[in-house]
Amino acid sequence: MSLFVEYHLIQNFAPSNLNRDDTGAPKDALFGGHRRARVSSQCFKRAVRLKASESGAIKEADRGVRTKKLLKLTLDKLEAQPYGRARAEAEPRVVAALAAAGLKLDEKGQTEYLLFLGQREIDGFVELVHAHWDELTTPPPAADDKKKSKKEARADAPEAVKKKAKGLLDGGKAIDVALFGRMLADMPGANQDAACQVAHALSTHRVEREFDYFTAVDDKGDDDETGAGMIGQVEFNSATFYRYAVLDAAKLVSNLQGDRDLALTGIAAFTEALARAIPTGKQNTFAAHNPPSFIGVVLRHGSPFNLANAFEKPVWPDRAKSLTSQSVEALAGHEQQVAACYGDGRDTWAVLDLSGAWPESLGKRVRNLAELGDWIGSQVAAALDAPRS
DSSP states (O other), X not given: OOOEEXXXXXXXXXXXXXXXXXXXXXXXXXXXXXXXXXXXXXXXXXXXXXXXXXXXXXXXXXXXXXXXXXXXXXXXXXXXXTTOOOHHHHHHHHHHHHHHTTOXXXXXXXXXXXXXXXXXXXXXXXXXXXXXXXXXXXXXXXXXXXXXOHHHHHHTSOHHHHHHHHTTOXXXXXXXXXXXXXXXXXXXXGOBOOSEEEOOEEESSOOOOEEEEEEEOOTTOOTTOOSOSEEEEEEXXXXXXXXXXXXXXXXXXXXXXXXXXXXXXXXXXXXXXXXXXXXXXXXXXHOOOOOOSEEEEEEESSOOOOOGGGGSXXXXXXXXXXXXXXXXXXXXXXXHHHHHHHOOTTOEEEXXXXXXXXXXXXXXXXXXXXXXXXXXXXXXXXXXXXXOO
16 A cells, blocks of 8 residues: 655745754755755754654654663663662663664763664663663773774673664654654664655745844943944845655554554644644744645655645745745646646645635645644545555
8 A cells, every 4th residue: 555645835934044054044955046945854853853742742652762862861760760770780781781782882971873762762771771680790891992893792791681682673663763764874773764754845936045233232331331242143034935745654654563553643743743843943033933824735645746846936926916825826736737647546635725825626625733634644544444455
Protein backbone atom coordinates (compact mmCIF):
# COMPACT_ATOMS: atom_id res chain seq x y z
CA MET A 1 0.00 0.00 0.00
CA SER A 2 1.29 3.45 -0.94
CA LEU A 3 -0.36 6.34 0.87
CA PHE A 4 1.34 9.71 1.06
CA VAL A 5 -0.21 12.35 3.29
CA GLU A 6 0.81 15.71 1.83
CA TYR A 7 0.56 19.07 3.57
CA HIS A 8 0.52 22.30 1.56
CA LEU A 9 0.44 25.54 3.57
CA ILE A 10 0.34 29.20 2.60
CA GLN A 11 1.42 31.36 5.53
CA ASN A 12 2.04 35.10 5.56
CA PHE A 13 4.40 36.41 8.23
CA ALA A 14 4.56 40.03 9.33
CA PRO A 15 8.05 41.62 9.53
CA SER A 16 10.26 39.03 11.21
CA ASN A 17 13.57 37.19 11.30
CA LEU A 18 12.45 33.66 12.08
CA ASN A 19 15.52 31.77 10.87
CA ARG A 20 18.92 33.47 10.67
CA ASP A 21 22.06 32.68 8.71
CA ASP A 22 25.63 32.99 10.04
CA THR A 23 25.53 36.79 9.69
CA GLY A 24 22.24 37.17 11.59
CA ALA A 25 20.27 37.96 8.43
CA PRO A 26 17.04 36.11 7.51
CA LYS A 27 17.81 33.04 5.42
CA ASP A 28 17.00 33.30 1.72
CA ALA A 29 17.46 31.44 -1.57
CA LEU A 30 17.33 31.98 -5.31
CA PHE A 31 14.32 30.30 -6.91
CA GLY A 32 13.02 30.93 -10.40
CA GLY A 33 15.78 33.51 -10.83
CA HIS A 34 14.49 35.68 -7.97
CA ARG A 35 15.58 36.12 -4.38
CA ARG A 36 13.12 34.47 -1.97
CA ALA A 37 12.73 34.44 1.78
CA ARG A 38 13.45 31.02 3.26
CA VAL A 39 12.95 29.15 6.52
CA SER A 40 14.93 25.93 6.63
CA SER A 41 13.33 22.53 7.00
CA GLN A 42 15.45 21.86 10.12
CA CYS A 43 14.08 25.02 11.72
CA PHE A 44 10.46 24.07 11.11
CA LYS A 45 10.99 20.43 12.13
CA ARG A 46 12.37 21.51 15.49
CA ALA A 47 9.47 23.93 15.95
CA VAL A 48 7.04 21.09 15.14
CA ARG A 49 8.74 18.72 17.61
CA LEU A 50 8.63 21.32 20.39
CA LYS A 51 5.00 22.26 19.70
CA ALA A 52 3.90 18.61 19.79
CA SER A 53 5.78 18.16 23.05
CA GLU A 54 4.32 21.28 24.66
CA SER A 55 0.78 20.36 23.66
CA GLY A 56 0.94 17.00 25.42
CA ALA A 57 -0.44 15.31 22.30
CA ILE A 58 2.36 12.73 22.50
CA LYS A 59 3.18 10.98 25.77
CA GLU A 60 6.73 11.40 27.06
CA ALA A 61 7.41 7.68 26.58
CA ASP A 62 6.56 8.09 22.88
CA ARG A 63 8.88 11.07 22.30
CA GLY A 64 12.54 11.39 21.43
CA VAL A 65 15.32 13.66 22.60
CA ARG A 66 18.30 15.02 20.66
CA THR A 67 21.34 15.24 22.92
CA LYS A 68 25.00 14.47 23.57
CA LYS A 69 24.25 14.01 27.29
CA LEU A 70 23.16 10.38 27.29
CA LEU A 71 25.50 9.60 30.19
CA LYS A 72 23.96 12.31 32.37
CA LEU A 73 20.38 11.32 31.48
CA THR A 74 21.09 7.69 32.32
CA LEU A 75 22.82 8.56 35.60
CA ASP A 76 19.96 10.85 36.64
CA LYS A 77 17.46 8.00 36.19
CA LEU A 78 19.65 5.49 38.01
CA GLU A 79 20.15 7.88 40.93
CA ALA A 80 16.41 8.49 41.29
CA GLN A 81 13.86 6.05 42.66
CA PRO A 82 13.05 3.22 42.23
CA TYR A 83 16.72 2.45 41.42
CA GLY A 84 18.51 4.61 44.00
CA ARG A 85 22.00 3.84 42.71
CA ALA A 86 24.99 5.87 43.88
CA ARG A 87 26.08 8.15 41.04
CA ALA A 88 29.81 7.57 41.51
CA GLU A 89 29.33 3.80 41.36
CA ALA A 90 26.92 3.98 38.44
CA GLU A 91 29.08 6.10 36.14
CA PRO A 92 31.74 3.52 35.15
CA ARG A 93 29.01 0.93 34.65
CA VAL A 94 27.01 3.21 32.36
CA VAL A 95 30.15 4.05 30.37
CA ALA A 96 30.79 0.34 29.87
CA ALA A 97 27.17 -0.31 28.82
CA LEU A 98 27.21 2.54 26.31
CA ALA A 99 30.52 1.31 24.90
CA ALA A 100 28.95 -2.13 24.46
CA ALA A 101 26.38 -0.51 22.17
CA GLY A 102 29.12 1.32 20.25
CA LEU A 103 28.72 4.71 21.95
CA LYS A 104 32.06 6.09 23.08
CA LEU A 105 32.24 9.19 25.26
CA ASP A 106 34.66 12.12 25.11
CA GLU A 107 36.60 13.64 28.00
CA LYS A 108 33.51 15.66 28.99
CA GLY A 109 31.40 12.53 29.32
CA GLN A 110 29.39 13.35 26.20
CA THR A 111 28.80 11.31 23.06
CA GLU A 112 30.87 12.23 20.02
CA TYR A 113 27.86 13.69 18.22
CA LEU A 114 24.23 14.51 18.85
CA LEU A 115 22.07 11.42 19.22
CA PHE A 116 18.36 11.34 18.45
CA LEU A 117 17.02 8.76 20.90
CA GLY A 118 13.62 7.59 22.01
CA GLN A 119 12.81 7.71 25.70
CA ARG A 120 12.41 3.93 25.68
CA GLU A 121 15.95 3.56 24.34
CA ILE A 122 17.29 5.68 27.20
CA ASP A 123 15.23 3.69 29.69
CA GLY A 124 16.61 0.53 28.11
CA PHE A 125 20.16 1.52 29.05
CA VAL A 126 19.01 2.30 32.59
CA GLU A 127 17.41 -1.14 32.92
CA LEU A 128 20.46 -2.79 31.36
CA VAL A 129 22.86 -1.25 33.87
CA HIS A 130 20.52 -1.97 36.78
CA ALA A 131 20.03 -5.60 35.77
CA HIS A 132 23.76 -6.25 35.19
CA TRP A 133 25.10 -4.09 38.01
CA ASP A 134 27.46 -6.68 39.44
CA GLU A 135 28.82 -7.70 36.05
CA LEU A 136 29.51 -4.14 34.91
CA THR A 137 32.64 -3.54 36.93
CA THR A 138 34.88 -2.67 33.98
CA PRO A 139 36.42 0.77 34.63
CA PRO A 140 36.07 3.52 32.04
CA PRO A 141 38.97 4.14 29.64
CA ALA A 142 41.95 5.82 31.31
CA ALA A 143 42.38 9.55 30.83
CA ASP A 144 45.51 8.99 28.74
CA ASP A 145 43.83 6.37 26.54
CA LYS A 146 41.52 8.64 24.57
CA LYS A 147 42.35 6.91 21.28
CA LYS A 148 40.89 3.60 22.36
CA SER A 149 38.67 2.36 19.56
CA LYS A 150 34.98 1.64 19.91
CA LYS A 151 35.66 -1.97 19.01
CA GLU A 152 38.15 -2.24 21.88
CA ALA A 153 35.75 -0.48 24.27
CA ARG A 154 32.95 -2.88 23.35
CA ALA A 155 35.25 -5.81 24.04
CA ASP A 156 35.58 -4.68 27.68
CA ALA A 157 31.89 -5.30 28.38
CA PRO A 158 30.51 -8.70 29.48
CA GLU A 159 29.05 -10.82 26.68
CA ALA A 160 25.52 -10.70 28.15
CA VAL A 161 25.63 -6.91 28.19
CA LYS A 162 27.04 -6.63 24.65
CA LYS A 163 24.29 -8.85 23.28
CA LYS A 164 21.50 -6.82 24.91
CA ALA A 165 23.09 -3.41 24.26
CA LYS A 166 23.25 -4.00 20.53
CA GLY A 167 19.47 -4.47 20.42
CA LEU A 168 18.57 -1.35 22.39
CA LEU A 169 18.96 1.18 19.57
CA ASP A 170 15.81 0.25 17.66
CA GLY A 171 14.10 3.65 17.62
CA GLY A 172 12.24 3.00 20.84
CA LYS A 173 8.88 3.57 19.10
CA ALA A 174 9.47 7.30 19.47
CA ILE A 175 7.10 9.15 17.15
CA ASP A 176 9.43 12.02 16.28
CA VAL A 177 12.34 9.65 15.57
CA ALA A 178 10.02 7.60 13.37
CA LEU A 179 8.82 10.72 11.56
CA PHE A 180 12.10 12.53 11.00
CA GLY A 181 14.56 9.63 11.06
CA ARG A 182 18.16 9.53 12.21
CA MET A 183 21.55 8.68 10.78
CA LEU A 184 24.55 7.40 12.76
CA ALA A 185 27.42 7.09 10.29
CA ASP A 186 29.38 4.48 12.24
CA MET A 187 26.31 2.57 13.52
CA PRO A 188 24.23 1.84 10.40
CA GLY A 189 22.15 -0.72 12.26
CA ALA A 190 20.69 2.08 14.39
CA ASN A 191 19.74 4.27 11.42
CA GLN A 192 16.10 4.95 10.72
CA ASP A 193 14.79 6.27 7.42
CA ALA A 194 12.40 9.17 7.92
CA ALA A 195 8.69 8.57 7.33
CA CYS A 196 8.24 12.32 6.81
CA GLN A 197 10.02 14.77 4.56
CA VAL A 198 9.82 18.54 5.10
CA ALA A 199 10.78 21.10 2.44
CA HIS A 200 12.39 24.46 3.06
CA ALA A 201 9.67 27.09 3.22
CA LEU A 202 10.02 29.59 0.37
CA SER A 203 8.30 32.90 -0.24
CA THR A 204 5.88 32.81 -3.16
CA HIS A 205 7.14 36.23 -4.27
CA ARG A 206 10.39 38.13 -4.57
CA VAL A 207 11.74 39.49 -1.29
CA GLU A 208 14.31 42.12 -0.38
CA ARG A 209 15.95 42.40 3.02
CA GLU A 210 15.17 45.40 5.19
CA PHE A 211 17.07 46.91 8.11
CA ASP A 212 15.79 48.12 11.45
CA TYR A 213 18.13 50.77 12.89
CA PHE A 214 17.48 50.95 16.62
CA THR A 215 18.66 52.90 19.64
CA ALA A 216 18.40 52.12 23.33
CA VAL A 217 18.35 54.69 26.12
CA ASP A 218 20.22 54.25 29.41
CA ASP A 219 17.54 54.71 32.09
CA LYS A 220 20.21 55.73 34.61
CA GLY A 221 22.08 58.08 32.34
CA ASP A 222 23.40 61.39 33.72
CA ASP A 223 21.97 64.75 32.67
CA ASP A 224 24.87 65.39 30.33
CA GLU A 225 24.39 62.05 28.57
CA THR A 226 21.87 62.99 25.89
CA GLY A 227 22.73 60.34 23.32
CA ALA A 228 21.68 56.72 23.06
CA GLY A 229 23.25 54.15 25.34
CA MET A 230 23.33 51.66 22.49
CA ILE A 231 22.73 51.65 18.74
CA GLY A 232 22.50 48.78 16.27
CA GLN A 233 20.56 47.25 13.42
CA VAL A 234 18.57 44.08 12.80
CA GLU A 235 17.79 42.63 9.39
CA PHE A 236 14.28 41.36 8.68
CA ASN A 237 11.76 40.67 5.95
CA SER A 238 8.07 40.01 5.48
CA ALA A 239 6.88 37.19 3.25
CA THR A 240 4.09 34.87 2.23
CA PHE A 241 5.56 31.36 2.42
CA TYR A 242 4.71 28.10 0.71
CA ARG A 243 5.36 25.22 3.09
CA TYR A 244 5.33 21.56 2.10
CA ALA A 245 5.65 18.25 3.96
CA VAL A 246 4.84 14.68 3.01
CA LEU A 247 4.32 11.67 5.25
CA ASP A 248 4.47 8.01 4.19
CA ALA A 249 1.81 6.35 6.37
CA ALA A 250 3.00 2.77 5.86
CA LYS A 251 6.61 3.73 6.56
CA LEU A 252 5.55 5.42 9.79
CA VAL A 253 3.79 2.25 10.95
CA SER A 254 6.89 0.24 10.05
CA ASN A 255 9.19 2.63 11.94
CA LEU A 256 6.91 2.30 14.96
CA GLN A 257 7.33 -1.49 14.87
CA GLY A 258 3.86 -2.13 13.45
CA ASP A 259 1.96 -0.08 16.04
CA ARG A 260 -0.94 1.25 13.94
CA ASP A 261 -2.64 3.16 16.76
CA LEU A 262 0.59 4.91 17.73
CA ALA A 263 1.10 5.88 14.07
CA LEU A 264 -2.37 7.45 13.96
CA THR A 265 -1.57 9.33 17.18
CA GLY A 266 1.63 10.58 15.56
CA ILE A 267 -0.16 11.74 12.40
CA ALA A 268 -2.75 13.64 14.46
CA ALA A 269 -0.03 15.29 16.57
CA PHE A 270 2.05 16.13 13.51
CA THR A 271 -0.94 17.71 11.75
CA GLU A 272 -1.75 19.92 14.74
CA ALA A 273 1.86 20.89 15.36
CA LEU A 274 2.64 21.59 11.70
CA ALA A 275 -0.20 24.12 11.59
CA ARG A 276 0.59 25.79 14.92
CA ALA A 277 4.40 25.66 15.08
CA ILE A 278 6.22 28.93 14.43
CA PRO A 279 10.01 29.30 14.71
CA THR A 280 11.16 31.34 17.69
CA GLY A 281 13.88 33.42 16.02
CA LYS A 282 13.72 37.12 17.07
CA GLN A 283 10.12 36.74 18.22
CA ASN A 284 10.70 39.02 21.21
CA THR A 285 11.57 41.71 18.67
CA PHE A 286 8.89 41.05 16.03
CA ALA A 287 6.10 38.89 17.57
CA ALA A 288 5.24 37.38 14.19
CA HIS A 289 2.62 34.95 15.45
CA ASN A 290 0.73 34.55 12.17
CA PRO A 291 -1.10 31.25 11.56
CA PRO A 292 -1.47 29.79 8.05
CA SER A 293 -4.16 31.26 5.82
CA PHE A 294 -4.43 28.01 3.89
CA ILE A 295 -3.82 24.38 4.81
CA GLY A 296 -4.43 21.82 2.10
CA VAL A 297 -4.00 18.10 2.76
CA VAL A 298 -4.05 15.58 -0.05
CA LEU A 299 -3.87 11.82 0.18
CA ARG A 300 -1.72 10.67 -2.75
CA HIS A 301 -1.75 7.05 -3.87
CA GLY A 302 0.85 7.19 -6.62
CA SER A 303 3.74 9.49 -5.78
CA PRO A 304 4.11 12.73 -3.81
CA PHE A 305 4.18 16.14 -5.52
CA ASN A 306 5.88 19.22 -4.12
CA LEU A 307 3.95 22.10 -5.70
CA ALA A 308 6.62 24.77 -5.19
CA ASN A 309 6.88 25.21 -8.97
CA ALA A 310 3.55 27.01 -8.78
CA PHE A 311 5.75 29.93 -7.69
CA GLU A 312 8.68 29.53 -10.06
CA LYS A 313 7.28 32.69 -11.60
CA PRO A 314 6.87 34.81 -8.48
CA VAL A 315 3.54 36.26 -7.43
CA TRP A 316 3.49 40.05 -7.84
CA PRO A 317 1.60 42.56 -5.68
CA ASP A 318 -1.87 43.46 -6.95
CA ARG A 319 -3.94 46.26 -5.43
CA ALA A 320 -7.09 44.19 -5.79
CA LYS A 321 -5.77 40.96 -4.23
CA SER A 322 -3.54 39.97 -1.35
CA LEU A 323 -0.34 38.02 -1.90
CA THR A 324 -1.92 35.25 0.14
CA SER A 325 -4.99 34.83 -2.07
CA GLN A 326 -2.91 35.05 -5.23
CA SER A 327 -0.60 32.37 -3.85
CA VAL A 328 -3.53 30.06 -3.10
CA GLU A 329 -4.87 30.59 -6.62
CA ALA A 330 -1.48 29.79 -8.14
CA LEU A 331 -1.20 26.68 -5.98
CA ALA A 332 -4.62 25.40 -7.07
CA GLY A 333 -3.85 26.02 -10.74
CA HIS A 334 -0.56 24.16 -10.57
CA GLU A 335 -2.14 21.25 -8.68
CA GLN A 336 -4.75 20.83 -11.41
CA GLN A 337 -2.05 20.83 -14.09
CA VAL A 338 0.18 18.32 -12.31
CA ALA A 339 -2.69 16.04 -11.26
CA ALA A 340 -4.04 15.90 -14.80
CA CYS A 341 -0.73 14.41 -16.00
CA TYR A 342 0.61 12.46 -13.04
CA GLY A 343 -2.21 12.12 -10.53
CA ASP A 344 -4.10 9.06 -9.32
CA GLY A 345 -7.88 9.04 -9.51
CA ARG A 346 -8.03 8.05 -5.84
CA ASP A 347 -6.21 11.18 -4.65
CA THR A 348 -8.37 13.22 -2.27
CA TRP A 349 -8.07 16.80 -0.96
CA ALA A 350 -9.36 18.50 2.17
CA VAL A 351 -8.69 22.18 2.76
CA LEU A 352 -8.90 24.76 5.52
CA ASP A 353 -9.00 27.99 3.52
CA LEU A 354 -9.20 31.45 5.07
CA SER A 355 -8.32 33.16 1.79
CA GLY A 356 -11.45 32.13 -0.10
CA ALA A 357 -9.31 31.55 -3.20
CA TRP A 358 -9.28 27.74 -3.37
CA PRO A 359 -11.76 26.34 -5.95
CA GLU A 360 -14.93 24.92 -4.41
CA SER A 361 -14.75 21.91 -6.71
CA LEU A 362 -11.28 20.85 -5.55
CA GLY A 363 -11.65 18.84 -2.36
CA LYS A 364 -13.59 18.78 0.88
CA ARG A 365 -13.90 22.01 2.87
CA VAL A 366 -13.35 21.92 6.62
CA ARG A 367 -14.15 24.64 9.14
CA ASN A 368 -11.28 24.29 11.58
CA LEU A 369 -8.06 22.47 12.38
CA ALA A 370 -9.76 19.86 14.56
CA GLU A 371 -12.08 18.87 11.72
CA LEU A 372 -9.13 18.60 9.35
CA GLY A 373 -7.31 16.35 11.79
CA ASP A 374 -10.36 14.11 12.19
CA TRP A 375 -10.67 13.78 8.41
CA ILE A 376 -7.02 12.82 8.01
CA GLY A 377 -7.22 10.28 10.84
CA SER A 378 -10.31 8.55 9.44
CA GLN A 379 -8.93 8.45 5.90
CA VAL A 380 -5.54 7.07 6.92
CA ALA A 381 -7.08 4.52 9.31
CA ALA A 382 -9.34 3.23 6.54
CA ALA A 383 -6.41 2.98 4.13
CA LEU A 384 -4.24 1.14 6.63
CA ASP A 385 -7.04 -1.31 7.40
CA ALA A 386 -7.94 -1.95 3.76
CA PRO A 387 -6.91 -5.36 2.40
CA ARG A 388 -3.82 -5.25 0.23
CA SER A 389 -4.40 -5.99 -3.42
